[in-house]
Amino acid sequence: xxNYFKEIAVGFYSLLAGMAVTIRYFVxxxxxVQYPRQKITMTPRYRGYPQLIIDSETGTxxxxxxxxxxxICPSQLITVxxxxxxxxxxxxxxxxxxxxxxxxxxxxxxxxxxxxxxxxSKEYRLAGFHREDFVFDHLVLLQxxxxxxxxxxxxxxxxxxxxxxxxxxxxxKEAKAKAAEKPKAEKAPAEEVKE
Amino acid sequence: MIxxxxxxxxxxxxxxxxxxxxxxxxxxxxxxxxEFITKAEPVIGYGHRAHEHMAENRNYLQFxxxxxxVDYLHALAFNQGYCMAVEKLIGVTVPERAEFIRVITAxxxxxxxxxxWLGAYLLDLGAFTxxxxxxxxxxxxxxxxxxxxxxxxxxxxxRPGGVPTDIDEEFITGTRxxxxxxRTRFADYDNLVTKNVIFINRTKDVGLITKDQCVxxxxxxxxxxxxxxxxxxxxxxxxxxxxLFDFEIPIGEKGDILDRYVVRVKEMEQSLRIIEQALxxxxxxxxxxxxxxxxxxxxxxxVYQAVETARGEFGCYIVSQGDVKPYRIKLRVPSxxxxxxxxxxxxxxxxxxxxAILGSVDVVVPEIDR
Amino acid sequence: MEMLAQFLGTEGARMIVGxxxxxxxxxxxxxxxxxxxxKVAAHMQLRPGPMEVGPHGAIQTVADALKLMGKELITPxxxxxxxxxxxxxVVFLPVLLSFLVVPFSSTWIIKDMNVGIxxxxxxxxxxxxxxxxxxxxxxxxxxxxxxxxxxxQNIAYEIPLLIxxxxxxxxxxxxxxxxxxxxxxxxxxxxxxxxAFILFIICATAETNRAPFDLPxxxxxxxxGFHTEYSGMRFALFFLAEYTNMFIASAVATVLFLGGWHGPxxxxxxxxxxxxxxxxxxxxxxxxxxxxxxxxxLLNFAWKILIPLAFANLLxxxxxxxxx
Numbered sequence: 017x018x019n020y021f022k023e024i025a026v027g028f029y030s031l032l033a034g035m036a037v038t039i040r041y042f043v044x045x046x047x048x049v050q051y052p053r054q055k056i057t058m059t060p061r062y063r064g065y066p067q068l069i070i071d072s073e074t075g076t077x078x079x080x081x082x083x084x085x086x087x088i089c090p091s092q093l094i095t096v097x098x099x100x101x102x103x104x105x106x107x108x109x110x111x112x113x114x115x116x117x118x119x120x121x122x123x124x125x126x127x128x129x130x131x132x133x134x135x136x137s138k139e140y141r142l143a144g145f146h147r148e149d150f151v152f153d154h155l156v157l158l159q160x161x162x163x164x165x166x167x168x169x170x171x172x173x174x175x176x177x178x179x180x181x182x183x184x185x186x187x188x189k190e191a192k193a194k195a196a197e198k199p200k201a202e203k204a205p206a207e208e209v210k211e
Numbered sequence: 212m213i214x215x216x217x218x219x220x221x222x223x224x225x226x227x228x229x230x231x232x233x234x235x236x237x238x239x240x241x242x243x244x245x246e247f248i249t250k251a252e253p254v255i256g257y258g259h260r261a262h263e264h265m266a267e268n269r270n271y272l273q274f275x276x277x278x279x280x281v282d283y284l285h286a287l288a289f290n291q292g293y294c295m296a297v298e299k300l301i302g303v304t305v306p307e308r309a310e311f312i313r314v315i316t317a318x319x320x321x322x323x324x325x326x327x328w329l330g331a332y333l334l335d336l337g338a339f340t341x342x343x344x345x346x347x348x349x350x351x352x353x354x355x356x357x358x359x360x361x362x363x364x365x366x367x368x369x370r371p372g373g374v375p376t377d378i379d380e381e382f383i384t385g386t387r388x389x390x391x392x393x394r395t396r397f398a399d400y401d402n403l404v405t406k407n408v409i410f411i412n413r414t415k416d417v418g419l420i421t422k423d424q425c426v427x428x429x430x431x432x433x434x435x436x437x438x439x440x441x442x443x444x445x446x447x448x449x450x451x452x453x454x455l456f457d458f459e460i461p462i463g464e465k466g467d468i469l470d471r472y473v474v475r476v477k478e479m480e481q482s483l484r485i486i487e488q489a490l491x492x493x494x495x496x497x498x499x500x501x502x503x504x505x506x507x508x509x510x511x512x513x514v515y516q517a518v519e520t521a522r523g524e525f526g527c528y529i530v531s532q533g534d535v536k537p538y539r540i541k542l543r544v545p546s547x548x549x550x551x552x553x554x555x556x557x558x559x560x561x562x563x564x565x566x567a568i569l570g571s572v573d574v575v576v577p578e579i580d581r
Numbered sequence: 582m583e584m585l586a587q588f589l590g591t592e593g594a595r596m597i598v599g600x601x602x603x604x605x606x607x608x609x610x611x612x613x614x615x616x617x618x619x620k621v622a623a624h625m626q627l628r629p630g631p632m633e634v635g636p637h638g639a640i641q642t643v644a645d646a647l648k649l650m651g652k653e654l655i656t657p658x659x660x661x662x663x664x665x666x667x668x669x670x671v672v673f674l675p676v677l678l679s680f681l682v683v684p685f686s687s688t689w690i691i692k693d694m695n696v697g698i699x700x701x702x703x704x705x706x707x708x709x710x711x712x713x714x715x716x717x718x719x720x721x722x723x724x725x726x727x728x729x730x731x732x733x734q735n736i737a738y739e740i741p742l743l744i745x746x747x748x749x750x751x752x753x754x755x756x757x758x759x760x761x762x763x764x765x766x767x768x769x770x771x772x773x774x775x776x777a778f779i780l781f782i783i784c785a786t787a788e789t790n791r792a793p794f795d796l797p798x799x800x801x802x803x804x805x806g807f808h809t810e811y812s813g814m815r816f817a818l819f820f821l822a823e824y825t826n827m828f829i830a831s832a833v834a835t836v837l838f839l840g841g842w843h844g845p846x847x848x849x850x851x852x853x854x855x856x857x858x859x860x861x862x863x864x865x866x867x868x869x870x871x872x873x874x875x876x877x878x879l880l881n882f883a884w885k886i887l888i889p890l891a892f893a894n895l896l897x898x899x900x901x902x903x904x905x
Contacts, residue, residue, distance in 0.1 A: 024886060027408030031871065037403040038340055038625045038870045047347050048628040059354070061376065063361035090273040122276035122367040127375060136361065224722050231804060246726065246876065337792060337799060337873025343626035409793055409872050562726070563802050563875045 063121045064137035065114060068158050076170040077158055078133035079109040085125035085134065093118040094125060099173070102184045110173045112154040117147060221249055224562075228257050232335045232566045235576030239553070239565070248565060251557035253550055258580040266540035271297050271371065271507040274540070279365035281542060282578040284327055287313075287320040287360075288520040290369040295450065296516035296527040297371040298500075300509040308496045309373035310452040315489045316359060316368065317451075318482040319386070322393070323352045324521035325479050328573045332472070333404060335570035336413055341404055348393055355385050372503035383490055390483045397480070405476070414468040418556050418568040421466060428555075429548045432523025433474045434572070438466030444519040456488045468571040475573075508535050522546050522573055546572070547579045592692075599691030603680040607825050612642040614824040614861065621865045652813035657720070660810065664718035669811070669818035672711030675704035676825045683832050684759045686842040686849030697758040698746060701833055702739075705788060708826065709735040712790075712797060715819070716807035727806030730876060731797035734787060737883035738794075742784040744891035745777045748898040749837045762841030769840040776894050778838045780887060782863065785830035787879075789823065792868035799873055831860035 049056055058064070066085075068077040081098020093115040098107040126134040144150060159169045173181070227238035236257035242250035262281055266274045278293045279286040291313055298305060305313075326349040330342030353363045359378050360368040368374060404410055420430070425438045435442055443460045445453045461477035463470025511533045517526040523545025532538040549572050557565050616631070616639060623630025631638025656662060682697035684690040694700060709732055716728020750756060752773070753764045764770075771778045787794040798806030808819045835841060835856040842849030844856075874882065 030406045030408045033402045034404075034407050034870050035866060037399050038866065041340075041344070041627060042621070042625045044627060046624070046627050046629050047350075050629065050632065059358045059361075061358060061361040088272065090269055090276055120276045120280075120365070120367075121362060123361065123375075124272060124275070222722070232802070333872060337795070338871060339622070340626050340869050343628065347627055403870070404872075407872065409874050412878050413872060413875055561876060563799070563873075566802050 058138040058140065062136060062138055062140075063123050064139045065116050065119060065121075065142075065152065066123075066125050066134045067137045067152075067161075068112065068133055068154050069135045070158065070162060070165065070167065075162070075167045077109065077155075078131045079112060080131055080133070081107045081109045082130060084128045084130060088124045088128040090122060090124065091118040091120060099178050099181045100185050101173075101181045102188065108173075109155065110178050114152040114154055116142070116150040116152055220244060226562075226565070228254075232570065233576075234331065234569075234574055237550075237569075237574060237576045237579075239557075239569070241557075241562075241565070243562075246561050248557050248560055248562070251554050251565065253553055255550075255576070255579050258577045260577070260581065262581045263540055263542060266537055268536065270535045271509075271537065274537070275370070276365075276367045279367050280577065281544065281581055282520060282522070282525070282546075282575050283365055284324040284575055285320055285521040286364070286366040287317045287368060288518050289525060290366060291317055291451070292516055292518040292520075292525050292527045294369040294371050295518070296514050296529050297507065297509075299514040299516060300512060300529055300531055301371065301504070301507060303372050303500045303503055305373050305451075305500055306497045307452070307494050308377075309498045309500075311489050311493050312359075312374050312378055312498065313369060314452045314456075315378070315386070315486050315493075316356060318486050318489075319352055319356055320366070321521045322479050322482050323349050323356070325475050325482075326352070328475065328521070329400070329404075332570040332573075333410075335566050336410065338404070338410075341400070344396070344399065344403075348396055351389055351392065355382060355389060358382050358385070370499070370503075371507060373497070373499035375499070377498050383493075386486060386490060390487060393479070393483060397476070400476070405472070411469065413563075413567060414472060414571075416465070416467050417560070417564050418468045418571060419466055420552065420556070424552065424555070425466070428552045430523070430552060431545050431548065432520070432573075433471050433478065434523065434549050434552075436460060437463035437471035437474045439463060444517050444524055448517060450516070450518060452489070453485075455492065456485050458485050458488075468567055471571050506535060509533070517543075520545060522575065522578075523549060542581060544578045544581065546574045546576075550574055550579060595691060599681070600677075603677060603691070607677060607680070607821070610828055611821045611824040612646065614827065615642045615645075615820075617858075617861070618824075618865055618868075621862065622869050625866075625869045646817065649817040650814055654813045654815055655810075657810055659720045661718040661720065664714050665810075666815075668711050668715035668718060669815040671714060672708050672822045673818045675707040676822050676829065679704045679829045682758055683829070684762055684836065684841060685853050687759070687762075689850055690759060693757065693759050696756045698750070698756050698761070698833070698837075701829065702743065702746070705826070705829065706735065706739065708822065711822075712807050715811070716797075719807070719810040721809050723803045723805075724807050724809045727797040727799075727803050727809075731790065731807060733876075734790075734794065734796060734879060737880050738784045738787040738887070741780055741883060741887040741891040742788060744888070744895050745780045745784065746837065748774060748777050748891075748895045751895070751898055751902060758836050758841075762836055762843065765840040766843055769838060769843075771838040774838065774894070774898070776890065777898075778834075780891050780894070781834055781838065782860070783887065785834060786864055786867060787883075789826045789830050789864075791823075791827065791864055793871040793874050794879060795868075795873060796876055796879060827861055827864060828857060831857045831864070834860055 068079060070076065071078050079096070079098070081096050083096050086092070086094035086096050095111065095113040095115075096109060097111040098109045100107045123136070126132075126136065142150070153172075155170070155172045159172070162169050221242050221244045224241040224243050225238065226241055227233040228236040233239065238254040238257065240252040240254055241248050260280070262277050265277060275290070275293065278289040282289050326345040330345035333341040356366070357363050359376065359382055360366045361376075420434070420438050422438050422440055424430075425435045425440060430438075431442070439462050441460045441462050444450070445458075446460055458481045461474050461481065463474050509531045511531060513528070513530045515526055515528045517524050519525075524543065525545060526541075526543035528539075528541040528543065529537050530539040553569065553572065556568050560568070619641075620630045620637070631641035634641040634644050656665060679701045681691050682694050682700055684693065684697075712731045713728045716724040716726075716731070719725070749761065749770055752770065753761050755761065790797050796806075797803075798808065803809075808816055811819060832853075835853060839856045839860075841856075842853045844852035847855075
């Protein structure tokens with residue numbers, strides 16, 4: 017009998033203790049962020065989609081179109097094309113497409129990049145009506161960011177530019193090849209003589 | 212109206228795949244007599260994404276992001292298990308600082324996983340408020356992990372050979388502050404949940420599992436420890452930097468839901484202890500092993516590496532045939548084994564009990580389906 | 582008013598005006614209570630709750646109600662159609678009628694019947710019938726579960742409820758609600774009968790199917806219980822009935838234990854509503870704190886704890902009254 021009443025009393029007390037907790041929280045200030053009105057700044061390492069870094073010296077991107085990123089990508093979603101423009105030592109990206117809807121934010125592309133041309137964007141509000149909205153052309157995005165930063169825009173090479181550059185490249189190659197051939201041609205008979 | 216066959220004494224009830232308390236897309240086919248269950252049969256596979264098959268088609272580094280998706284709640288332990296298996300395969304030792312960072316982040320992740328479970332479980336039992344308190348704590352924790360790993364849920368942080376980015380001073384002070392905060396919150400959880408008479412009545416002597424049953428079904432994690440077997444891979448097959456720390460394995464007495472609950476809450480406290488010690492002893496040095504090849508191409512062979520996740524033993528078994536891609540990866544996931552005991556536990560219980568038992572298994576359905 | 586009085590006689594005019602007032606009160610009250618519930622829940626859970634529509638989201642529920650009215654009324658193929666359609670109405674009507682006898686103040690009472698308390702208790706039982714109809718007609722296993730649970734629960738909790746009410750009736754010697762309030766002009770009965778008050782609140786929570794006794798609609802077990810198959814305005818009627826039931830249960834508790842309209846300074850109606858909403862806040866507080874009890878534990882609790890305690894309370898009351 018005593019046990020019966022004791023159980024009721026203990027149980028009742030435990031319920032009151034629980035209610036004390038909730039009423040204490042009832043008067044505490046709220047902790048949630050009122051999203052469209054308030055926003056949180058992303059942490060420095062927040063991994064958004066990868067984007068091209070604007071180099072502080074040259075004011076443009078550092079991509080050399082080596083395709084390391086597109087090869088390491090688990091979802092094979094990066095398309096990079098590049099051409100060597102006349103008067104430049106290395107190739108330069110002419111097309112950098114990122115099919116963001118496949119991206120799993122693993123960050124392997126930014127780690128693989130030999131020139132550290134990629135960084136993570138801090139953009140998290142991504143919503144759209146079409147799948148095509150999420151095919152990011154990074155060269156265009158770069159232009160927008162350059163515009164916002166007040167830097168001169170890096171022009172996106174047009175097909176004609178690429179063709180011209182390729183032609184120039186081919187011409188230069190040919191000239192080089194010819195230049196290499198000439199001494200060969202001169203040397204060849206000499207070798208024959210030796211034999 | 213449908214005409215029923217009156218001869219039949221039992222009927223079938225579909226619990227799921229879209230049911231508020233099956234935590235994802237688990238379906239339990241119940242054979243019922245009144246409100247008592249005579250037979251329960253879990254139906255799985257609704258979330259099958261062929262992770263193991265994907266592994267065969269991509270190289271070792273490319274498979275890494277998949278690990279965060281197998282068990283999204285304790286993703287870092289899965290990261291760790293996979294990375295350690297690959298490290299074993301290519302014979303790389305991880306620098307000490309990287310091991311410490313791994314332990315700290317994995318334990319933080321374990322706490323966050325248990326916090327989700329705590330809230331979701333109480334939601335199963337009908338209490339709405341605890342989940343928001345535990346998520347409040349968890350948000351603080353995720354902010355910390357976000358600072359280090361760059362993401363809040365599906366982490367892809369460890370790499371074979373170490374970790375890619377170092378932790379900073381702000382993370383360390385933040386973690387210490389979080390530990391302090393969570394310890395004060397445990398008192399509230401106690402008053403709100405653990406001591407509550409309704410909660411105790413719902414969980415005491417429900418879903419009893421004996422030690423024999425545990426061993427028979429291959430259960431691991433809090434399930435096994437709740438039944439009184441002190442088996443924890445962090446102690447029994449020590450890996451990473453765990454042997455350097457002093458911590459206990461909490462065990463239950465009877466093996467009912469209440470014991471499992473208590474084990475999990477105590478485990479959170481132990482995790483906080485480990486993190487504190489690791490922060491105190493944190494050595495300086497590199498965070499990435501030097502000899503990790505850029506293109507991982509291990510020799511022929513096979514390895515198995517087990518780690519303790521929040522739900523039990525996760526084992527990663529890799530067979531290599533000397534290619535850049537693994538020949539086969541088998542993931543031994545804890546929830547799958549833990550769920551297998553459900554048909555036996557569910558017999559002769561009420562639907563409300565089944566929900567309570569299912570919640571106490573702490574299933575992560577994508578992990579079962581893989 | 583006067584024209585109506587000439588036409589229908591004072592009693593008839595009172596009924597008409599009262600009914601219009603009651604319908605207005607029921608809808609405004611439900612809209613307010615849903616908003617209040619959401620706010621109370623939100624602040625207990627460290628969040629602000631509805632904030633967008635109106636100041637602090639005050640007319641959010643109006644928007645929700647409009648949305649519910651605009652929704653299609655889905656009648657699934659396999660349901661028992663007449664009963665399925667009837668159930669939302671049956672759940673709502675007795676709730677309206679219960680307002681007939683609630684004394685908001687010494688004058689604000691539609692019909693002061695001499696069996697007022699009996700009438701309210703009788704009507705409150707009718708809602709069980711509606712829930713049974715809804716659950717059975719839905720032809721859904723979860724809904725049947727909810728309905729059967731609801732019946733068992735209501736039968737179990739009706740008994741201690743009646744017994745605790747009886748101990749008050751013994752003290753007053755009248756079933757008339759205004760008499761009961763008038764008897765508390767000096768001190769409230771909660772001071773004389775604290776145990777009866779606690780028992781009554783517990784039973785009222787169970788009667789109105791509120792957490793922790795919300796088994797008929799336990800969403801983690803039964804999805805949505807008896808109203809799983811209802812949509813649109815039909816669902817809204819169940820919702821409306823639930824919140825109005827809460828109001829009535831609290832009003833009865835106020836009349837029986839908290840001295841009805843008695844209170845200093847403010848007019849009686851304000852005092853009455855203040856007390857009612859304080860009790861409703863208490864019930865919300867329960868809901869957002871406790872886990873749900875299991876079905877067999879619920880019945881055990883009623884038969885093993887509530888009923889014996891209620892009987893003991895009744896006996897002690899009778900004894901004290903006799904000895905005095």
